Amino acid sequence: NAGVTQTPKFRVLKTGQSMTLLCAQDMNHEYMYWYRQDPGMGLRLIHYSVGEGTTAKGEVPDGYNVSRLKKQNFLLGLESAAPSQTSVYFCASSLTGVGNQPQHFGDGTRLSIL
Amino acid sequence: AQSVTQPDIHITVSEGASLELRCNYSYGATPYLFWYVQSPGQGLQLLLKYFSGDTLVQGIKGFEAEFKRSQSSFNLRKPSVHWSDAAEYFCAVGEGTGNTPLVFGKGTRLSVIA
Numbered sequence: 544n545a546g547v548t549q550t551p552k553f554r555v556l557k558t559g560q561s562m563t564l565l566c567a568q569d570m571n572h573e574y575m576y577w578y579r580q581d582p583g584m585g586l587r588l589i590h591y592s593v594g595e596g597t598t599a600k601g602e603v604p605d606g607y608n609v610s611r612l613k614k615q616n617f618l619l620g621l622e623s624a625a626p627s628q629t630s631v632y633f634c635a636s637s638l639t640g641v642g643n644q645p646q647h648f649g650d651g652t653r654l655s656i657l
Numbered sequence: 658a659q660s661v662t663q664p665d666i667h668i669t670v671s672e673g674a675s676l677e678l679r680c681n682y683s684y685g686a687t688p689y690l691f692w693y694v695q696s697p698g699q700g701l702q703l704l705l706k707y708f709s710g711d712t713l714v715q716g717i718k719g720f721e722a723e724f725k726r727s728q729s730s731f732n733l734r735k736p737s738v739h740w741s742d743a744a745e746y747f748c749a750v751g752e753g754t755g756n757t758p759l760v761f762g763k764g765t766r767l768s769v770i771a
Contacts, residue, residue, distance in 0.1 A: 574756075576758060585744055585762060586701075586747070586763050586764075588758055593756060640756030642688070642708075642751025643752075647703075649700050651699070651700055
């Protein structure tokens with residue numbers, strides 16, 4: 544089982560460029576999440592999806608957009624990258640959104656904005 | 658809304674020594690509680706979870722955690738630490754009702770010395 548797969552694993556962008564991070568899960572999970580991880584800040588939720596075609600804002604949504612056109616995929620977009628978006632991005636999924644459901648994480652995407 | 662506090666940012670222990678990582682939560686009802694581990698360069702892996710019943714739960718890699726309602730705590734323990742346990746550890750809390758994403762603590766980094 545692949546679980547949660549993130550593409551790409553590393554990326555360097557210039558300020559103002561755009562890019563899309565792809566997250567794919569093969570567990571038929573309803574919920575998917577995007578986090579960013581920065582030193583001393585822990586995990587911060589950017590956006591999440593409660594099902595195909597439905598998304599919601601998390602703690603730090605500004606500067607990011609998301610789409611969930613297919614149940615297995617959750618895309619995170621940066622329209623105009625800024626150095627403050629340099630971070631490690633993690634995707635996660637859970638079977639449902641009920642609080643007893645653990646989240647399953649991908650291995651992360653390291654993104655540097657120059 | 659629920660919240661999680663991990664009071665220790667960084668802990669160093671000697672190999673073979675015992676370990677306790679602290680986690681305090683804030684939630685009005687009975688919470689769902691989780692511990693995750695993140696090895697360098699990897700995503701988060703579920704160590705253990707508490708839903709109800711026995712307040713001492715066993716997890717993978719020899720870890721255990723104890724839920725103490727009176728102290729609003731869910732501390733992680735291991736009797737004898739191995740060098741491979743060096744990692745970052747995250748506590749998380751889920752709500753019993755609704756579909757709210759898990760709330761994560763900021764993490765505790767564990768270093769293991771010989």
